[in-house]
């Protein structure tokens with residue numbers, strides 16, 4: 286099983302080090318949309334989609350408020366479908382998409398893979414289709430799934446995976462890909478776990494966890510966790526359920542420190558570079574604007 290780490294959307298939010306935690310860049314931070322492309326025996330599996338070609342062609346698909354604070358670069362060459370093509374595949378080779386959640390910066394590329402089955406938690410799909418709060422109406426952009434994806438909703442599992450209630454045996458997917466509930470950021474947010482088996486190479490751990498937006502900065506996974514102040518505020522403003530989010534954050538931190546799994550989140554450029562180096566791939570180019 287070969288795994289590619291892709292950046293499917295750069296954003297440049299105002300705040301510099303107050304967002305990134307790094308000394309540079311000074312004014313606008315740089316964030317990524319960290320997606321996975323997994324080559325399996327039965328086609329490609331894409332984990333999260335970032336922004337899509339339609340978003341880059343018509344930025345107004347993304348709300349004005351989102352564009353103001355995130356400042357997405359919207360480079361067509363960063364879209365998943367363009368990167369899939371550069372790897373020598375077609376869009377139809379992506380048989381399955383697994384989403385951590387349906388926020389605008391995770392679901393934008395769905396329309397570029399209209400024939401893929403789209404796995405998502407049932408709670409997330411319900412919240413996105415029937416937004417009940419002002420926050421849900423702001424975060425979900427129905428235009429991104431107006432083409433009618435082939436949804437495969439999943440309910441919470443029951444099988445224990447390092448203390449998480451995992452969903453295994455997703456229809457059509459190899460048993461090495463599973464979901465773990467990580468609600469809090471959104472109502473039905475999940476983590477996507479890939480079992481790399483024994484042949485991980487490069488000293489990697491067996492388990493790879495895409496934690497989506499369950500956290501935003503790699504320092505939140507350290508033994509003495511910390512978070513740049515703007516990011517901490519941002520996480521609080523966008524959370525659907527604070528108690529659940531903080532509980533899952535603590536469990537993820539314990540998992541990362543246990544040495545059992547390589548854990549990464551969706552938007553930390555440092556983690557994307559680290560993962561790309563570990564797989565022997567060059568870091569994905571990040572648009573420099």
Ligand SMILES: [Zn+2]
Nearest residue numbers: 388390498551
């Ligand atoms: Zn996000």
